[in-house]
Amino acid sequence: MTRKLTVGVVGGGIGAMQIEAFRALPDLYSLEVICDIDASRVESLAAKHAIPNVLTDFDALIARDLDIISICTPSGLHFEQAKKALLAGRNVIVEKPFASSLAEADELAKVEQESGKRLCPIFQYRFADGLAQLQRLRERGLVGKAYAATVETHWRRLPAYYDNPWRGRWAKELGGCLVTHAIHNHDMLMRVLGPVRSIYARTATRVNPIETEDCAAAVLEMADGSFATLSVTLGSQEEISRLRFCFDGLTVESNHSPYNPGKAPWRFIAADPERQKVVDVAIAEVDPAPELYAGQFSRLHKALTEGGELPVSIADARPSLELITAAYHSARTGEAVRLPIGQDHPLYAGWLPPTARGRA
Structure with a gap:
């Protein structure tokens, strides 16, 4: 029998979209708590989604006996809240960006390992049928x-x-x-x-x-x-x-949906009609699967209950922070920046401009 994982969500903004996804997977998750500093918003979400418990304090949330804490708060809070939740013995889902620097990302990786719990950054766009079709073509050696x-x-x-x-x-x-x-x-x-x-x-x-x-x-x-x-x-x-x-031999274009470009249909344009037939057959082999948050959460449940790789790990998500770090450094210096970025890089400890550091 499938074991339901209990979840507490903190943050009722983007968290409302996560709640919808958890509710779409009733055999996998039991949404137990919603937490937000806005009491009226948290009460409204709880009533709408039949969530039994409401809180306005994060420390009270991580004190609950829950399998997962999902962090959907403003970005500047993600690192500290994720770290506290791991140290409290909870698995963690955290919205993007999951940290404000490469140094924080590396610290979270250490805390995750020491805690024995797991942290899954959100990258829900990865879970969509169009992108899966391209990945299938690559597996078949059809992408040059x-x-x-x-x-x-x-x-x-x-x-x-x-x-x-x-x-x-x-x-x-x-x-x-x-x-x-x-x-x-x-x-x-x-x-x-x-x-x-x-x-x-x-x-x-x-x-x-x-x-x-x-x-x-x-x-x-x-x-x-x-x-x-x-x-x-x-x-x-x-x-x-x-x-x-x-x-080489194939041009690929996503759909133009602003908030789900990974979904099908994508355009796969092969170099000649015979190759196009092979490409079309391979694409047709990809069965539709849950997308976006539901797609990530369904795979997360399997990883947490059966073991194996997370759908998105800290190591998977770290390159996104590295790209941001390099982009800001390039924009400020007017120079190209080479990657990977090491601990000796000026922005390894944070990409915020000096005038913004330490401000609440």
């Missing part, structure tokens, strides 16, 4: 040498979006469009093409009067020798996300 790729994260954020007191502020959100918006698409790029060798990036604040960047562009050299370009803006009148890959 990579040449170039483009990633567009063109979203729209109006001034009202920043009425929330932690958005658009370095110390609370830990960055702008590179951290809170494009991070998922850039993670998908690295899932497909592998590690980044170097990056040249530029950032600007052009759309709204905020502390952090809302436009960015970058050129990446990948470790396999291919190139990728990144384009990010929060000033697009039509919201899209698009990933396009040019391989």
